[in-house]
Amino acid sequence: MTIHLENAINRTATRKGGSAVRTLKGFAPLLPFTMVFSFFFVWPIFQIFKNSITGADGKYGLGAYRLLFTKAYLHAFQGSLRLSFFSAITAGLIGALIAFYVHRSSSSMRSIISMASGVLANAGGVPLAFMFIAAFGAQGGIILLLKKIGIDLYGHGFTIFSFSGLVIVYSFFQIPLMILVFTPALDGVRKEWNEASESLGATKTQYLRWVLIPVLFPAYLASTLLLFSSAFSAFATARALIGGNVSLVPLVIGSLIDGNIAVGAEANLGDALAVGMVVISAIVMVFYGLSLRWARKR
Amino acid sequence: MITKTETAVSLSNIAKHYGSVAALHDFSLDIASGELVALLGPSGCGKTTVLRILGGLDLEHDGNIVVAGTDITGMPSDKRNMGMVFQAYSLFPNMTVEENVEYGLRVRKVSVAERRKRSAELLEMVHLGHRGKSLPHQLSGGQQQRVALARALAISPKVLLLDEPLSALDAQVRVQIREEIRRIQLETGTTTLFVTHDQEEAMAVADRVGVMNLGQLEQIDSPATLYNNPKSPFAASFVGITNKIPAEIVGSGKVKILNQVVSVSEYAGKMENGAKVVALVRPENFEMVSEDQSGSTTGRVVTKSFLGPMTKLGVELGIPSLVSVNLTSSDARKISIGDSLSLVVSSESVMVDRV
Numbered sequence: 001m002t003i004h005l006e007n008a009i010n011r012t013a014t015r016k017g018g019s020a021v022r023t024l025k026g027f028a029p030l031l032p033f034t035m036v037f038s039f040f041f042v043w044p045i046f047q048i049f050k051n052s053i054t055g056a057d058g059k060y061g062l063g064a065y066r067l068l069f070t071k072a073y074l075h076a077f078q079g080s081l082r083l084s085f086f087s088a089i090t091a092g093l094i095g096a097l098i099a100f101y102v103h104r105s106s107s108s109m110r111s112i113i114s115m116a117s118g119v120l121a122n123a124g125g126v127p128l129a130f131m132f133i134a135a136f137g138a139q140g141g142i143i144l145l146l147k148k149i150g151i152d153l154y155g156h157g158f159t160i161f162s163f164s165g166l167v168i169v170y171s172f173f174q175i176p177l178m179i180l181v182f183t184p185a186l187d188g189v190r191k192e193w194n195e196a197s198e199s200l201g202a203t204k205t206q207y208l209r210w211v212l213i214p215v216l217f218p219a220y221l222a223s224t225l226l227l228f229s230s231a232f233s234a235f236a237t238a239r240a241l242i243g244g245n246v247s248l249v250p251l252v253i254g255s256l257i258d259g260n261i262a263v264g265a266e267a268n269l270g271d272a273l274a275v276g277m278v279v280i281s282a283i284v285m286v287f288y289g290l291s292l293r294w295a296r297k298r
Numbered sequence: 299m300i301t302k303t304e305t306a307v308s309l310s311n312i313a314k315h316y317g318s319v320a321a322l323h324d325f326s327l328d329i330a331s332g333e334l335v336a337l338l339g340p341s342g343c344g345k346t347t348v349l350r351i352l353g354g355l356d357l358e359h360d361g362n363i364v365v366a367g368t369d370i371t372g373m374p375s376d377k378r379n380m381g382m383v384f385q386a387y388s389l390f391p392n393m394t395v396e397e398n399v400e401y402g403l404r405v406r407k408v409s410v411a412e413r414r415k416r417s418a419e420l421l422e423m424v425h426l427g428h429r430g431k432s433l434p435h436q437l438s439g440g441q442q443q444r445v446a447l448a449r450a451l452a453i454s455p456k457v458l459l460l461d462e463p464l465s466a467l468d469a470q471v472r473v474q475i476r477e478e479i480r481r482i483q484l485e486t487g488t489t490t491l492f493v494t495h496d497q498e499e500a501m502a503v504a505d506r507v508g509v510m511n512l513g514q515l516e517q518i519d520s521p522a523t524l525y526n527n528p529k530s531p532f533a534a535s536f537v538g539i540t541n542k543i544p545a546e547i548v549g550s551g552k553v554k555i556l557n558q559v560v561s562v563s564e565y566a567g568k569m570e571n572g573a574k575v576v577a578l579v580r581p582e583n584f585e586m587v588s589e590d591q592s593g594s595t596t597g598r599v600v601t602k603s604f605l606g607p608m609t610k611l612g613v614e615l616g617i618p619s620l621v622s623v624n625l626t627s628s629d630a631r632k633i634s635i636g637d638s639l640s641l642v643v644s645s646e647s648v649m650v651d652r653v
Contacts, residue, residue: 195355199382200405210401211393
């Protein structure tokens, strides 16, 4: 009896051991991702958060966070949110229209546009800013060309080194991003829905109002939130284009890192601003996730 | 019981082409009121094109369409009042089952109370009365097709168009749903055109089955007539299993198949003595006989499949392909793979085709 019991215990232990090994093997492919994610994402966020609540004297406090609610820094958040909102709305609309065209075009045209979008969606940063300065700056090629045919944009108050200029430049990489993320949603629209609607007597407008727009709206919302998030965190393009002309959170953090000497609570201000950005991004991502879930149910 | 007398649908000399390819050529079909006609044929034969033209989803290049005495040629699909059920995934994913069924009534500005009543009735009819508040993705494929059927019937269509509605379902559900389609069609008396590539499905549900080939109607008849008296080699080989056995014309109206001479029922070619032809013989038209019977051919059993009341044998008879023979399971009980088997063609006449 005792021997049987021992055997049974051994077998169970072996089974449990085997199951643990299997579980570990299952996680093994995720290990490189987990390491990179932890090292480049979780750890920096943790450090930023820790620094934001640690004073120069090593004591914990919320002094830096109190500064966030002063006019200058609230203004920076407001600027970033406005820029993200307007660039997401603009690029979202234009990108959705182009995605609709892509969805209906031939496979060769489709692959050309998809390939170009893939490249352009990643073409932000300093080179993009300089490209726009060369084209739309006060002495830019396109501006001078337009001037020759009687359209003086700068004479009418336009400048690329402004909030609206930034919206245009951001759209340059936001529109391709929208095309990339929204086209699959359009591909999911089945022609049978339109035909069923038609055979049931509905007009095109009724089909649009009652079926197509409600079906696509969650995916559209998710895509626009992604654009919002991408614009909210962009730094290099804004820095190269407008410097300090428009107050944006990433630019303020940049200037704090660049050596503006800060003392007291201001010493951790950059970290607190970064935590503020993380919180806003996280909120946007939660809504993005919810929109995606809503879209998948369609 | 619905009487099928007056013509509800009349398609006359319909032609349709895609570029230089003719999808339909001089196609004509009449469907009686309350009748269910199935169009059967291989892929690309034009059967779906007929259905789409009748529904107004594609426009014909020539010909006329008359429904219930009204010429609807060229009329847009939203004005035709026809219910359609597609292969799959046609339910609106943003609407509940109930809202899907009510869609056509909402378009017609029917009051909410009346819409609810009608959708409840129809959902009961398709046995989904309890799923009104579900979303399409929460239903199985079979349930979704039942909802699609209820939605199509909600508008009391002049004609119900079924475009391979069972093709995306698994075998067991297919049989169940096709029986429901037939029950509901008989109950409502809706004139129906059913397109399928599955002959069993067509035979099981239709009053008449039309066999299509290369954009034309080869034959349209009741399932029994089509099976027993096919009018063309194509119809014979497409409907049911048919052995194609090399044969030879021996005198007027006679053909020699293996060691046996039988009459020819149908042949489009010239009856020249010695002409090489192919005889079309159904598996059930063979009879097991003793080896010494005149005209019999002896072969070796290579395969044996038990199908319940029938057993299907594959017999090597010295021709390139195996001959498929159906015997009653009681007759086939003692036969094993590798046994010798003597056979004769039991039917008095056979159809022959050019080689």
